[in-house]
Amino acid sequence: MTQPFLIGDSMTGGYGGADILHSCTIAVEKGEIAVIVGPNGAGKSTAMKAVFGMLKLREGSVRLQGEDITSLTPQARVRKGMGFVPQTSNIFPSMSVEENLEMGAFIRHDDIKATMEQVYELFPILRDKRRQAAGELSGGQRQQVAVGRALMTKPSVLMLDEPTAGVSPIVMDELFDRIIEIARTGISILMVEQNARQALNIADKGYVLVQGENRYTDTGQALLADPEVRKSFLGG
Incomplete structure (x- = not known):
C-alpha cells in the first residue's frame, strides 16, 4: 500500500x-x-x-x-x-501587508518575488493594501495575509x-x-x-x-x- x-x-x-x-x-x-x-x-x-x-x-x-x-x-x-496558520495571533499587526509576507519567507535564501506575485494574484486586495498595516485590515483580509504568509515558505502542505x-x-x-x-x-x-x-x-x-x-x-x-x-x- x-x-x-x-x-x-x-x-x-x-x-x-x-x-x-x-x-x-x-x-x-x-x-x-x-x-x-x-x-x-x-x-x-x-x-x-x-x-x-x-x-x-x-x-x-x-x-x-x-x-x-x-x-x-x-x-x-x-x-x-509544512505551513501552519493558527486561528489567532497569525499576523504581525504593526507591520505592513508586504512585510508580513516577507516574514513568511524567513527560511528561504532564493528570490521571493515570484511567490509574492502568486500570493497577490490569489488575493488581489492584498496587493492594493500592501503598504498598509496588517492590523488595520478587516478580519477576512487579515486571514488572507496569514494564509499568504504561510504560502511564502512554498509549502507542500x-x-x-x-x-x-x-x-x-x-x-x-x-x-x-x-x-x-x-x-x-x-x-x-x-x-x-x-x-x-x-x-x-x-x-x-x-x-x-x-x-x-x-x-x-x-x-x-x-x-x-x-x-x-x-x-x-x-x-x-
Missing part, C-alpha cells in the same frame, strides 16, 4: 496529564483537501497541533512523504514543507486552524474558493473548520472527531449524505 502524503497515525497524547487524542488518525494526499470537523472540545485543533509537532505524542507517529517526522520541532517541519472563524458568510465562501485554488496547484490542505457543512462540501476527505477519537472518516460528499453525521453534527 502506498503511504498518504501526510499522516498523523494513531496519535495519542495531550497537554500534560490527560490524553486529549486517543489513537486518532488524520491523513491528506497530495493536492487534496482534508477537513477535520466535530463538536466543540472534540480535539480537532489538538489533532492539527499534534501533526505539526506542537504537542508531544505518547503513542503514534507523523509521517510526511513516508519520512517519520514525529521527533521534529515545528520549525523543522516548516523546513520540510498547508494547515489551517479555523480559517473562517469570525468572518461573514460571503468572506467564508471567498476564502474556501481560494483554498480550492491553492489545492489545485498541488499543495495538500489540512484544515479544522467549525462551518462543517460548507467545509465538507469542498473536502476530498473528511474526519469527524468526537472526544479525540475518529468517529467517521469518508469523502466530504459521503459524510454530507450520511444521515447519522447530518443529524449529530450538521444540524439535520
Whole structure:
C-alpha cells in the first residue's frame, strides 16, 4: 500500500496529564483537501497541533512523504514543507501587508518575488493594501495575509486552524474558493473548520472527531449524505 502524503497515525497524547487524542488518525494526499470537523472540545485543533509537532505524542507517529517526522520541532517541519496558520495571533499587526509576507519567507535564501506575485494574484486586495498595516485590515483580509504568509515558505502542505472563524458568510465562501485554488496547484490542505457543512462540501476527505477519537472518516460528499453525521453534527 502506498503511504498518504501526510499522516498523523494513531496519535495519542495531550497537554500534560490527560490524553486529549486517543489513537486518532488524520491523513491528506497530495493536492487534496482534508477537513477535520466535530463538536466543540472534540480535539480537532489538538489533532492539527499534534501533526505539526506542537504537542508531544505518547503513542503514534507523523509521517510526511513516508519520512517519520514525529521527533521534529515545528520549525523543522516548516523546513520540510509544512505551513501552519493558527486561528489567532497569525499576523504581525504593526507591520505592513508586504512585510508580513516577507516574514513568511524567513527560511528561504532564493528570490521571493515570484511567490509574492502568486500570493497577490490569489488575493488581489492584498496587493492594493500592501503598504498598509496588517492590523488595520478587516478580519477576512487579515486571514488572507496569514494564509499568504504561510504560502511564502512554498509549502507542500498547508494547515489551517479555523480559517473562517469570525468572518461573514460571503468572506467564508471567498476564502474556501481560494483554498480550492491553492489545492489545485498541488499543495495538500489540512484544515479544522467549525462551518462543517460548507467545509465538507469542498473536502476530498473528511474526519469527524468526537472526544479525540475518529468517529467517521469518508469523502466530504459521503459524510454530507450520511444521515447519522447530518443529524449529530450538521444540524439535520
